[in-house]
Amino acid sequence: MAKPYRVLGFLTIGVILAVPLIYLLLLRPTPIQVGGFTSFEGEHTLIFEAINRGVHDVELIDVRINGGEQPAKAELGVSYSLHLVGGTELDGNSDIQFMDMQAMPIQPGLTADQKRSALQDTALTPLNYGVRILSEVPIRRIELEYRYFGFTFKRELPMGRFFQ
Numbered sequence: 001m002a003k004p005y006r007v008l009g010f011l012t013i014g015v016i017l018a019v020p021l022i023y024l025l026l027l028r029p030t031p032i033q034v035g036g037f038t039s040f041e042g043e044h045t046l047i048f049e050a051i052n053r054g055v056h057d058v059e060l061i062d063v064r065i066n067g068g069e070q071p072a073k074a075e076l077g078v079s080y081s082l083h084l085v086g087g088t089e090l091d092g093n094s095d096i097q098f099m100d101m102q103a104m105p106i107q108p109g110l111t112a113d114q115k116r117s118a119l120q121d122t123a124l125t126p127l128n129y130g131v132r133i134l135s136e137v138p139i140r141r142i143e144l145e146y147r148y149f150g151f152t153f154k155r156e157l158p159m160g161r162f163f164q
Contacts, residue, residue: 031058031148032106034157038086043138047077047086048157050106050129057105059147063131065139076101077130082115085130098132 031054038047052058063074077085081095090096106129110118118125133139142157 030153030155031056031108032144032146032155032157034159035084036086037159038088039139040088043140044136045132045134046139046142047090047130047132048142049084049086050131052106052108052129054108054148056149057107059105060101060131060144061147061152062145063101063133064143064145065133065135066137066141068143069135069137071133071135071139073132073134074101075099075132076103076106077132078104078126079128079130080124080126082119082127084128085132090132101131 031052033051033053035049035051037049039045060076063071065071075098077090077096077098079085079096083093083095085096091098104126107126110125110127115127118127131144133142140159142159143154144157145152145154147153
């Protein structure tokens with residue numbers, strides 16, 4: 001009789017451990033949220049604010065536009081101030097750095113209190129992220145490939161009526 005209880009105990013522990021894992025991996029595989037878009041140069045350059053609503057770092061892998069085309073250039077923008085990564089003339093801003101998309105992960109979003117605390121700290125803490133896409137053709141659709149908890153996901157970013 002001890003053996004059936006042992007099997008039942010292992011099954012119970014397995015289910016308890018599997019439920020959070022299933023939630024994180026299957027029900028919440030879209031931690032990247034778009035905070036807004038900036039478009040200029042005739043819709044050939046676009047920046048979208050990338051917010052990580054997940055509980056773990058997100059590693060960007062690739063970005064495609066208009067149904068699978070490779071853009072001329074895609075960069076991760078990181079802001080070390082409350083200035084969002086959006087708008088024009090960002091290259092001259094000392095608080096914003098653009099780099100290769102794989103250069104650093106997008107960390108989970110900070111609360112307002114955590115951002116205020118980070119601003120007081122002398123260490124550079126990323127506060128806002130954005131992705132700048134440069135293209136030879138107008139950008140109509142964006143597909144983002146990223147890694148979350150070691151699993152790779154592809155997602156078309158909802159642009160709503162932005163370019164309609």
